[in-house]
Amino acid sequence: MKIDRDAPVGVFDSGIGGLTVAREIMRNLPSEKIVYFGDTARVPYGSKSKETVIRYSRQIIRFLEEQQVKAIVVACNTASAFALDAVREEFDIPILGVIEAGAKVAAQVTRNKRVGVIATEGTIESGTHAKVLKQIDPEITVIGKPCPLFVPLVEEGWTHDPVTVEVASRYLKELQEKGIDTLILGCTHYPLLRSTIGQIMGEGVQLVNPAYETALELGKLLKEQNMQSTGQGQSDFPYRFYVSDLAEKFKGFANSILPFDVEKTQKIDIEKY
Amino acid sequence: MKIDRDAPVGVFDSGIGGLTVAREIMRNLPSEKIVYFGDTARVPYGSKSKETVIRYSRQIIRFLEEQQVKAIVVACNTASAFALDAVREEFDIPILGVIEAGAKVAAQVTRNKRVGVIATEGTIESGTHAKVLKQIDPEITVIGKPCPLFVPLVEEGWTHDPVTVEVASRYLKELQEKGIDTLILGCTHYPLLRSTIGQIMGEGVQLVNPAYETALELGKLLKEQNMQSTGQGQSDFPYRFYVSDLAEKFKGFANSILPFDVEKTQKIDIEKY
Incomplete structure (x- = not known):
C-alpha cells in the first residue's frame, strides 16, 4: 500500500483530555492534518479492564483507518498502557503512545x-x-x-x-x-x-x-519514514473532530483549549467498528 | 405469552450502585429471584446523552429478556430519567424505574x-x-x-x-x-x-x-399482575450477577453491601445485544 504523505494523522482519547496532545501537534507540526476521535460515550477508561480498553482501542483504530490516516497517536495514557502492544501487532499503521x-x-x-x-x-x-x-x-x-x-x-x-x-x-x-x-x-x-x-x-x-514530547516524537517518526506532509491539498481548516457522544458539549470544551474555534464535531456509532 | 411467575426479576444499573436497590428487593421480597446486570464497562451514565443512555438500556433489556425475567427494575436514576418512556413503548415486559x-x-x-x-x-x-x-x-x-x-x-x-x-x-x-x-x-x-x-x-x-420505595412498588406490581413468586423451584442462591467489565472488582463491592457473599459474577459482552 502506498502511503499518502498528505493524509491526516489520527489522534484518539477516551474523551476530551487528548485535545492537549492534539494542541501540541498543531503547534509543533502545523502542516499536518489531524482527525481526532474522543470516546465520550465510554469515558473514562482509567477504571476499566485491560481487555475492555483493548477492545475499545481496536474499534477506534478501525474507524481511523477508514478515515485513511497515515499514523495514529494514542493520546490516552490508559489506552497507551493497556492497548499499545496489542494494537501494534494487529495493525500495519505506525502507532505512537504518550507513555x-x-x-x-x-x-x-x-x-x-x-x-x-x-x-x-x-x-x-x-x-x-x-x-x-x-x-x-x-x-x-x-x-x-x-x-x-x-x-x-x-x-x-x-x-x-x-x-x-x-x-x-x-x-x-x-x-x-x-x-x-x-x-x-x-x-x-x-x-x-x-x-x-x-x-x-x-x-x-x-x-x-x-503531550509536548509526543508531538516531537511524531515529527521524528514522520520524518524518518518520509511521511511528512508536503502541505499540498491543505484546506483552510485541516482538523476534523469525531466523538461517540455529546458532540455539542465536546465542541465547547475544545474551543476553550484549542487556539481556534471548532465549527463542527460529528458523532459516530463507535460500537459498529 | 404465558408469564412464569417463578421467573426472576431483572435489575440493572450503570454499575455497582444499583445493588442498593437489589438489596431492598432481597429484604422486602425474599421469595423473588433476581438477575442483576451492572454496566461496568460503560459506567457512568450521568454524563452521557439521552440517546446513548437509551441505546445502552435497550441492549441491557434485550439481555435480561434472554434471561427470561418476568419484570425489570431500572435501578439507575439516569437510565430511569432518560430511557424509561422509550423502553416501555418498545418492550412488552413490565418496567419500573426508581424516579x-x-x-x-x-x-x-x-x-x-x-x-x-x-x-x-x-x-x-x-x-x-x-x-x-x-x-x-x-x-x-x-x-x-x-x-x-x-x-x-x-x-x-x-x-x-x-x-x-x-x-x-x-x-x-x-x-x-x-x-x-x-x-x-x-x-x-x-x-x-x-x-x-x-x-x-x-x-x-x-x-x-x-431504593426502598422501589422495592415496595415492585411488590405491588407483582401482586396486581398475579406474578408473585410461589417460592417453587427456589434454589439455595436465587441471585445471579452479570457485568460488562471487571467481574472480580464488582464481586468485592457487592460483598461489602449485600448481606451475603456473592460467589460468582459473570462478564458478558453487552455490545452484542
Whole structure:
C-alpha cells in the first residue's frame, strides 16, 4: 500500500483530555492534518479492564483507518498502557503512545533517579511507566500513585480551589516523602492542574507533560519514514473532530483549549467498528 | 405469552450502585429471584446523552429478556430519567424505574411543598423528577442540583472525610437557602453519603432514598399482575450477577453491601445485544 504523505494523522482519547496532545501537534507540526476521535460515550477508561480498553482501542483504530490516516497517536495514557502492544501487532499503521514519550524525557531530566508517576488506577496498575523507564535506565526507581479524583475535579472546573489543593496534597504526600525529583503527569487532564501540583511539589521537582514530547516524537517518526506532509491539498481548516457522544458539549470544551474555534464535531456509532 | 411467575426479576444499573436497590428487593421480597446486570464497562451514565443512555438500556433489556425475567427494575436514576418512556413503548415486559417511586414518597412527606433533588448532571438536566412530582401535585416546587463529585468520592471510599463534607456543603448550600423540607437522593451512590448529607441539611429536612420505595412498588406490581413468586423451584442462591467489565472488582463491592457473599459474577459482552 502506498502511503499518502498528505493524509491526516489520527489522534484518539477516551474523551476530551487528548485535545492537549492534539494542541501540541498543531503547534509543533502545523502542516499536518489531524482527525481526532474522543470516546465520550465510554469515558473514562482509567477504571476499566485491560481487555475492555483493548477492545475499545481496536474499534477506534478501525474507524481511523477508514478515515485513511497515515499514523495514529494514542493520546490516552490508559489506552497507551493497556492497548499499545496489542494494537501494534494487529495493525500495519505506525502507532505512537504518550507513555514512551513521557518516560524518555523523565529519564533525561531526573538526577537522583527517583521518578514519580501520577495517573488513573488502570495506568498505574498496568506498571507500564515503570517498565518503559527501567528499559531506558534500570537504575531508575518509579513511584506510581493513582489520583482518581483529579479528572472529576478538572471537569467540575475546580482547577484552582481549596478542595483540589487538599485532595492533591493528600495524593502527592507519598511521592514527596519518597524524594522524587521528577513527576510525570500521566493523564491528559492533569496538565490542567499543573500549577497546583507544582506548588505542592515545590521547585525541586520537575513536572513532565508528555503531550509536548509526543508531538516531537511524531515529527521524528514522520520524518524518518518520509511521511511528512508536503502541505499540498491543505484546506483552510485541516482538523476534523469525531466523538461517540455529546458532540455539542465536546465542541465547547475544545474551543476553550484549542487556539481556534471548532465549527463542527460529528458523532459516530463507535460500537459498529 | 404465558408469564412464569417463578421467573426472576431483572435489575440493572450503570454499575455497582444499583445493588442498593437489589438489596431492598432481597429484604422486602425474599421469595423473588433476581438477575442483576451492572454496566461496568460503560459506567457512568450521568454524563452521557439521552440517546446513548437509551441505546445502552435497550441492549441491557434485550439481555435480561434472554434471561427470561418476568419484570425489570431500572435501578439507575439516569437510565430511569432518560430511557424509561422509550423502553416501555418498545418492550412488552413490565418496567419500573426508581424516579417515580422516590417522587411519590417525597410528595407524601413534604409539608412546605419544596422538594430538593440531588443527582447526576444527566438526571437533573432531564427534569424528570420535576415532571413526575408536578404530575402528583402541581403545587410542589422542585429544586434540582447536580453533584458530579459525589460518585467518585464514594468510590474513593471517602464517605466520612473532611473533603467530602466540604464538597457536600458547597453543593447543598443552594438547596438550604431555598428552604426545602424534603431531599430526594436521586443517584444510587448517594445513600452511602446519607449521614454527611443529613448532618449538613439538618433535622428539618427529610431524606428520601428511592431504593426502598422501589422495592415496595415492585411488590405491588407483582401482586396486581398475579406474578408473585410461589417460592417453587427456589434454589439455595436465587441471585445471579452479570457485568460488562471487571467481574472480580464488582464481586468485592457487592460483598461489602449485600448481606451475603456473592460467589460468582459473570462478564458478558453487552455490545452484542
